[in-house]
Amino acid sequence: LDYQHVQVPFEITLWIMLASLAKIGFHLYNKLPSVVPESCLLIFVGLIMGGIIYGLNDRSPPVMDSDIFFLYLLPPIVLDAGYFMPSRPFFENIGTILLYAVVGTIWNVFGIGFSLYGICQVKAFRLQDVSLLHNLLFGSLIAAVDPVAVLAVFEEIHVNEKLHILVFGESLLNDAVTVVLYKLFRSFCEMPTIKSVDIFAGVGKFFVVGLGGVLVGLSFGFTAAFTTRFTKDIRVIEPLFVFLYSYLSYLTAEMFHLSGIVAIISCAMGMKRYVEANISLKSHTTVKYFMKMWSSVSDTLIFIFLGVSTIGENHEWNWPYICFTVIFCLIWRALGVLVLTFFVNRFHVNTVTSKDQFIIAYGGLRGAICFSLVFLLPDFRRKKLFIAATTVVILFTVFIQGMTIRPLVDLLAVKRKRESAPTVGEQIHIRFLDHLLAGIEDISGHWGQYYWKDKLEYFNSKYLQKILLREYDQPKSSIVLLYEKLERKHAMELAQAGQLGHGPAHPSFLCFAFLCSSSDRTVLRDQKLEDTLNPDVLNNMQEILARNLYRIRRTGPAYNRHTLPGDSEPTEQAKEILILRHKSL
Amino acid sequence: SLSREDFQRIPELAINPLGDRIINAFFPEGEDQVNFRGFMRTLAHFRPIEDNEKSKDQNGPEPLNSRSNKLHFAFRLYDLDKDDKISRDELLQVLRMMVGVNISDEQLGSIADRTIQEADQDGDSAISFAEFVKVLEKVDVEQKMSIRFLH
Numbered sequence: 001l002d003y004q005h006v007q008v009p010f011e012i013t014l015w016i017m018l019a020s021l022a023k024i025g026f027h028l029y030n031k032l033p034s035v036v037p038e039s040c041l042l043i044f045v046g047l048i049m050g051g052i053i054y055g056l057n058d059r060s061p062p063v064m065d066s067d068i069f070f071l072y073l074l075p076p077i078v079l080d081a082g083y084f085m086p087s088r089p090f091f092e093n094i095g096t097i098l099l100y101a102v103v104g105t106i107w108n109v110f111g112i113g114f115s116l117y118g119i120c121q122v123k124a125f126r127l128q129d130v131s132l133l134h135n136l137l138f139g140s141l142i143a144a145v146d147p148v149a150v151l152a153v154f155e156e157i158h159v160n161e162k163l164h165i166l167v168f169g170e171s172l173l174n175d176a177v178t179v180v181l182y183k184l185f186r187s188f189c190e191m192p193t194i195k196s197v198d199i200f201a202g203v204g205k206f207f208v209v210g211l212g213g214v215l216v217g218l219s220f221g222f223t224a225a226f227t228t229r230f231t232k233d234i235r236v237i238e239p240l241f242v243f244l245y246s247y248l249s250y251l252t253a254e255m256f257h258l259s260g261i262v263a264i265i266s267c268a269m270g271m272k273r274y275v276e277a278n279i280s281l282k283s284h285t286t287v288k289y290f291m292k293m294w295s296s297v298s299d300t301l302i303f304i305f306l307g308v309s310t311i312g313e314n315h316e317w318n319w320p321y322i323c324f325t326v327i328f329c330l331i332w333r334a335l336g337v338l339v340l341t342f343f344v345n346r347f348h349v350n351t352v353t354s355k356d357q358f359i360i361a362y363g364g365l366r367g368a369i370c371f372s373l374v375f376l377l378p379d380f381r382r383k384k385l386f387i388a389a390t391t392v393v394i395l396f397t398v399f400i401q402g403m404t405i406r407p408l409v410d411l412l413a414v415k416r417k418r419e420s421a422p423t424v425g426e427q428i429h430i431r432f433l434d435h436l437l438a439g440i441e442d443i444s445g446h447w448g449q450y451y452w453k454d455k456l457e458y459f460n461s462k463y464l465q466k467i468l469l470r471e472y473d474q475p476k477s478s479i480v481l482l483y484e485k486l487e488r489k490h491a492m493e494l495a496q497a498g499q500l501g502h503g504p505a506h507p508s509f510l511c512f513a514f515l516c517s518s519s520d521r522t523v524l525r526d527q528k529l530e531d532t533l534n535p536d537v538l539n540n541m542q543e544i545l546a547r548n549l550y551r552i553r554r555t556g557p558a559y560n561r562h563t564l565p566g567d568s569e570p571t572e573q574a575k576e577i578l579i580l581r582h583k584s585l
Numbered sequence: 586s587l588s589r590e591d592f593q594r595i596p597e598l599a600i601n602p603l604g605d606r607i608i609n610a611f612f613p614e615g616e617d618q619v620n621f622r623g624f625m626r627t628l629a630h631f632r633p634i635e636d637n638e639k640s641k642d643q644n645g646p647e648p649l650n651s652r653s654n655k656l657h658f659a660f661r662l663y664d665l666d667k668d669d670k671i672s673r674d675e676l677l678q679v680l681r682m683m684v685g686v687n688i689s690d691e692q693l694g695s696i697a698d699r700t701i702q703e704a705d706q707d708g709d710s711a712i713s714f715a716e717f718v719k720v721l722e723k724v725d726v727e728q729k730m731s732i733r734f735l736h
Binding site for chain 2: 428431437439541544549
């Protein structure tokens with residue numbers, strides 16, 4: 001039995017297998033994911049595993065190594081987030097996002113740090129040896145909202161696009177601030193004296209870290225786009241370039257002590273347009289699927305490891321400190337959101353409503369990043385206290401906030417709804433108005449270009465496209481591509497039916513072919529006109545309408561962890577509408 | 586000035602069920618070009634109603650973005666033959682555009698009948714503008730039909 005030889009890869013594969021099997025298990029019970037978010041279940045599985053290992057070995061189970069987390073587990077998730085980030089809402093709200101990410105995080109860090117220092121001064125808690133600097137250091141790592149946890153929970157609650165992008169964008173971008181503050185305070189801990197020059201250096205460092213990350217990311221992104229220009233003859237390795245360049249940008253940024261997360265996001269966003277135009281359709285699908293797969297696996301592993309690492313002897317339980325940490329996290333986040341939103345709303349016409357504010361504040365979940373950062377702390381007397389506090393905060397936010405956010409959202413939404421059910425006429429007219437509005441929004445969106453976006457588009461078409469794209473023609477939108485795909489398919493069907501060359505197909509053929517292939521026809525043949533007054537029939541009608549009226553586009557979040565964009569119902573709907581209009585032309 | 590082709594180049598309008606009608610709403614009667622002024626007039630219907638406008642001068646002409654004018658705009662999208670009534674056929678046409686292929690014509694017909702029945706008060710089997718307004722009285726039209734053009 002040669003276990004030593006294969007031990008490391010074997011164990012890694014076993015962990016990944018466990019993670020994937022756990023995921024299958026959850027989705028077997030349909031009701032469970034709606035009540036308990038997946039992240040909670042995964043942590044729970046991790047807790048069980050940790051308990052088993054602890055019981056068997058009688059020593060602490062392997063703690064998640066910070067290196068493994070930061071180098072292997074985090075990049076796929078952030079890459080997935082950056083690649084599939086809907087860029088238009090992101091850039092429209094970039095001001096608000098940056099405000100929340102930068103100013104909000106700084107507010108939280110100092111708020112939590114100072115208030116915890118105040119708690120430490122109370123003699124009864126026996127915490128006097130925790131210095132201000134240590135508290136600020138702790139504050140800096142606990143204040144940051146975690147993208148992994150936020151994503152996992154927000155998927156379950158369907159909030160409007162703007163809110164989703166705000167919380168999502170904030171959780172991704174606050175990494176730059178967290179990195180700077182964490183490293184700053186850590187170096188302060190080691191320096192004997194702190195001069196004000198150092199503080200200014202810290203502020204300057206923030207800009208360097210953030211902007212440097214963006215530059216590194218963009219340069220790698222454009223290099224990737226440039227490389228794919230020449231891959232016409234070796235299509236098979238095209239997907240590899242996307243991943244290699246993104247990972248390189250992350251590692252390079254980390255090497256220079258810049259923000260790796262910001263780098264990988266800007267790399268993904270920068271290269272997306274050009275790479276998608278250059279690589280083949282199949283490579284494109286491969287890229288998308290692999291990204292989703294890796295980020296899914298990473299996500300699951302992180303939560304399981306979180307659970308496993310919780311068990312063990314790493315903790316020092318000082319309950320007052322821990323409780324106050326949790327309380328202060330909540331309070332400072334709520335205050336921060338309130339104050340910042342006040343400023344945001346004064347400059348924008350599009351206000352962030354109080355319900356949105358509640359969700360932003362309540363949805364500030366902490367996750368694995370805090371956990372890894374706390375393990376990276378230098379060893380000092382009170383390190384275990386911090387580890388314990390971090391663990392409790394993470395478990396609290398993920399379990400309690402994660403589980404209750406959905407009922408709370410529903411509660412808040414239900415209050416605004418009307419008491420009586422809408423009549424059939426209202427249903428139709430409301431949907432009519434929704435479609436109308438969606439159309440007008442699209443029209444005005446396209447003609448209401450903003451100044452910088454205009455400039456960027458100009459720069460893009462004049463220079464970037466010529467260098468980075470292989471075939472220099474107008475990049476086609478996905479809708480046009482879909483339409484072309486349908487046309488091709490139709491032409492193939494006609495050719496197969498032997499009708500090509502007999503002129504354009506009769507519209508009814510297209511309609512007939514389509515209808516025959518569509519499944520799930522609910523036809524009520526016994527409907528008579530007199531029945532329209534029957535209440536049962538009325539309910540039926542409303543149900544039918546609710547099921548069959550076309551949905552307006554973009555009713556749900558554009559980013560979803562588990563499905564590819566364009567893979568779900570809206571494309572079916574789009575196909576139907578296109579065919580109907582084609583028929584009527 | 587803009588022509589219909591310019592509008593049709595917007596991909597999202599291609600998959601909007603009411604795409605053609607929305608485009609037609611921009612063009613004045615019988616013309617194929619719309620200039621900037623006309624374009625803005627149409628979009629002005631969708632300006633949000635601000636509170637201070639409600640108390641503004643009642644003597645002047647009603648602003649384009651009042652509730653009544655917003656609803657009138659929507660009404661005109663239904664009413665193709667401009668007889669100030671939505672007949673059963675016009676309603677059926679719109680319904681067919683908005684609904685999936687899984688519904689039969691009979692079902693659609695009964696839905697249309699039901700809609701007219703609910704709204705019709707003067708018994709002419711068609712929906713007049715006043716009846717249309719009445720159906721939507723509980724709906725927050727001001728909020729629904731507003732676009733925040735500035736950020």
